[in-house]
Structures are given as structure tokens and as C-alpha cells.
Amino acid sequence: MKQIxxxxxxxxxxxxxxxxxxxxxxxxxxxxxxxxxKGLFGLKGEAKVEAEYEKSKPEVAAxxxxxxxxAMGFESPYVEISEIEGGSLLEIKxxxxxxxxxxxxxxxxSLQYLASLVANRSDKNYYRIATDCCGFRxxxxxxxxxxxxxxxxxxxxxxxxxxxxxxxxYERRIIHAAVSEIENATSRSVGEEPYRKVLISxxxxxxxxxxxxxxRNDRKGGRRNGRRREDFKARSLDIxxxxxxxxxxxxPEDEMGAGLYSKIEF
Numbered sequence: 001m002k003q004i005x006x007x008x009x010x011x012x013x014x015x016x017x018x019x020x021x022x023x024x025x026x027x028x029x030x031x032x033x034x035x036x037x038k039g040l041f042g043l044k045g046e047a048k049v050e051a052e053y054e055k056s057k058p059e060v061a062a063x064x065x066x067x068x069x070x071a072m073g074f075e076s077p078y079v080e081i082s083e084i085e086g087g088s089l090l091e092i093k094x095x096x097x098x099x100x101x102x103x104x105x106x107x108x109x110s111l112q113y114l115a116s117l118v119a120n121r122s123d124k125n126y127y128r129i130a131t132d133c134c135g136f137r138x139x140x141x142x143x144x145x146x147x148x149x150x151x152x153x154x155x156x157x158x159x160x161x162x163x164x165x166x167x168x169x170y171e172r173r174i175i176h177a178a179v180s181e182i183e184n185a186t187s188r189s190v191g192e193e194p195y196r197k198v199l200i201s202x203x204x205x206x207x208x209x210x211x212x213x214x215x216r217n218d219r220k221g222g223r224r225n226g227r228r229r230e231d232f233k234a235r236s237l238d239i240x241x242x243x244x245x246x247x248x249x250x251x252p253e254d255e256m257g258a259g260l261y262s263k264i265e266f
Contacts, residue, residue, distance in 0.1 A: 017051035058088035087128025148178035
């Protein structure tokens with residue numbers, strides 16, 4: 001971005017540029033085109049400087065978010081930028097901005113995705129852009145962790161794998177992390193975006209069901225019936241024989257090594 005500014009002095013012209021770009025003058029590259037000339041009664045003419053300033057990627061993303069929200073009817077939204085691992089977090093603030101969150105954060109996620117595209121269109125070096133509003137991300141994380149615990153308990157109670165509704169990679173990682181902290185429970189992701197979802201299983205129900213079926217067979221004394229029940233048990237627990245067999249390979253975005261805010265993703 002280049003722009004020419006004129007004022008009585010070079011310093012005043014530089015100050016005008018800093019105010020226009022809303023950044024410190026030290027971040028702007030200046031080229032002095034004209035200086036006031038010294039005359040008998042002081043300086044004559046005006047100073048003219050060319051100011052060049054390239055916005056950073058998070059600044060570009062923040063400007064985009066503000067422009068979109070303004071067009072949507074939000075009054076005076078603004079964005080505070082802070083650094084996170086591998087990128088920046090853009091905190092959306094202002095009166096009534098919670099309306100941009102949407103159902104389960106879907107609108108906020110979409111805005112983040114678009115802002116990331118805008119910020120990264122200039123080169124191939126990806127820069128992570130994450131958005132938040134009114135502390136939604138932290139609240140949602142708590143909700144998902146509670147959901148993971150409930151689904152693990154359900155899996156153990158019914159003795160079967162349970163499936164969650166489709167989620168984005170960020171939310172799936174929260175579920176995986178929560179399940180990994182629970183004894184005798186595992187989780188994995190299956191399917192393709194945007195319908196990719198988490199399956200939660202108990203690693204203890206297989207042995208329990210075997211003992212339960214064995215006790216019933218012993219009481220009835222029916223070896224034939226026992227074999228049938230064992231065959232049925234094997235079929236019902238062979239989850240890999242269903243559609244999940246097509247999705248054995250883990251997806252890169254579901255690896256636990258990724259940070260809390262990831263490349264979109266979101």
C-alpha cells in the first residue's frame with residue numbers, strides 16, 4: 001500500500017501517514033519526494049513524502065472480518081490480535097458481536113476459514129488464523145470434554161461403540177484428547193469431510209460380555225446354543241467388518257500432536 005502525504009514539514013507528513021495506516025511510523029517505509037525550501041522569511045512550500053506500508057497477515061484477516069461484520073449490520077466491531085503457536089488469534093469484540101458465533105460456532109468457524117483464505121492468498125507460506133468471540137472457544141471446549149465423558153460411560157454401559165455427530169478437526173481433537181485421559185476407552189475418526197465423526201469405544205466391554213454369555217451358557221448346559229451365542233457375539237463386536245473398514249488409516253488432522261488452533265481445518 002502506497003500513498004503520498006503532504007504537510008508543512010516532513011515529520012508532519014509522516015505523522016499523517018501513521019494516523020492513516022493506524023500503525024507506528026517506524027513500521028512505514030518513507031520516501032521524501034519534496035522538502036520545504038528555506039526562504040528569507042522561513043520555509044516555503046510543503047513537504048511531500050511517499051509512505052509504503054504492507055499489512056501483516058493477521059492485520060489483513062482482521063480488516064476482512066471487520067468489513068464482513070460491518071456489511072452484516074454489526075455496529076463498530078473491532079478485532080484484537082494476539083500471537084499463538086504458529087499464527088495469531090483474532091478476538092472479535094464490540095457490542096452485540098456474540099451474534100457472529102452461530103449455532104455451535106458454525107458461523108464463527110466459517111468466518112475464520114474465509115479470513116484465513118484472504119490472509120494467505122498472497123504467498124504459499126501458510127499462516128494460521130484463529131478466531132474467537134466472547135470466550136466461545138473455551139466454553140465449547142468444556143462442553144466437548146463433558147460430552148466425551150458421557151459417551152465413554154454410555155459405551156461402557158451398553159457394550160458397543162458409540163458415534164458422535166460430525167465435527168470439525170478442532171472439535172474432534174478435543175474429543176480425542178478427553179477420551180485419551182479416560183481408562184479403558186479409545187476413540188478414532190471415520191468418514192470424509194464434512195461428515196467426518198468420532199467413534200468412541202470401551203476396551204473393557206468385550207471381556208465382560210464374553211463372561212456374561214459364558215455364564216448363561218453354563219447355566220443352560222447347551223453347548224449348541226452356546227456356540228450360536230458366541231458366533232453372534234463375535235459378529236456383533238466385529239466393528240471393522242462394517243463401513244469402518246474403509247477408514248482404517250488415521251487422518252493427519254486428527255493426530256494429537258497438533259496445537260489447539262490448527263490449520264483449517266476448522
